[in-house]
Amino acid sequence: MNKLALSFITAFTSFLVIGCSDKSVNDDNKVEVKPSSAVESEISQSEATLKESDKIKQNSDSINIPIHILKDDPKEVKYIEVKKDSTLQEKIESIIKVLSKECFNSLPMKVKLYPGNSKVRIELIEPKTDSESRVSWKKDYLNETTKEYTINTIVKNIIQEDYKGDWIKEVQLYYDGKLISLD
Template sequence: MSKKTGVLLLLLILISLFFNIVSFVNISNISLDKEAIESSYDSLLSEVQSLKKEISRLTEDNEVLRRNISYAQQMSDINSSIIKEQVKLIDLKKDWRFLRDNELFPIYDANEESNEKEVIFYTSFPKTLKLNEKLRGIGNKLSQYCFNGLPIELEYIKDIEGKKVAVINLRESYINEGLDIEDKVGYTWLDDYFQGSTGGMQTYIRLVETFLQRDYKGEWIDGVEFLYEGSKINYEHIEGLSEIIYR
């Protein structure tokens, strides 16, 4: 091999080595850049997940707040309606033309000292109204006047050995559907009207005496049966509501 050929061969080897080194450096840089990108991506993904959780929490808080506002407005409207209606009925009780076509029905509560029933409000219905419509009306008025708007619904009237028995379903407020117990808005049957001896007695008298209307002489039901959310009631302080109560 000539000296010139050897120099050229050495030069080619050096050039090849140079390009190999450059390629290695570039590949290393690419690898390092990829690792940095992956690290940044993971960090951003974690932050996005945290933000999603916070958005979800705020959305739930806003929903609870919205329901609270809605409930407060509903209660305000109910109380305003009660006052106006009772003032109107006080005047109409003296009007023979009104009494000719309408009937007054008392809504009862329990006396705080004696636990005896006493009239606290009145409601009225046209005499031509059907029995089931009157019962639905009484349920609505009881709900508004005595149970902070909790639904009281007539399911049906059944016949038991020739006696008419109204089946009444006590339901929790629609405004609480889908909410956890700790987020519930306003009053509930379980927490506010099925608890305590005194509270249970008040609930019993309000419901039973108002629906039975024992002093009413016209066509009426013979008995009443109460359900809670469609099922038989079985709670300590309102045991009396677990069976059919007759007039």
């Protein structure tokens, strides 16, 4: 029985990894996020020893925010380029849009920023279709084996500790009006 359970867990993990790898991205690995945003692939490094290239990069007009995509290579880092004068809401929405596409099969998420206290609420929304969707937050990303992955992926990428400006300090994830936690 234990071997059967282990086989199911291994198969599910493989499907999850395959599901998070979006091969529809064009050859130069750029994904359109907003009119002025793109994601660039970069050779990754260990999370324990962050290189200078794994930090937020700024120039006079834009900011490149690192996004850790946990798919084929858990160390892979991509960057979202956003305009420097974008609002915090726009920056967070850009990150969420890429995470949704790259890791969660484009499932919708709604962002609500609480001004002044550096907190954001992210609501995970089931797609509204007449027939049952093939992919669901509840079935695929908030079940017993994937809930921790979902929480870690979203929170880790929203909290940008190296960002030198006004940024998010706390992330709350909600599904169906209820706060998601590791029970």
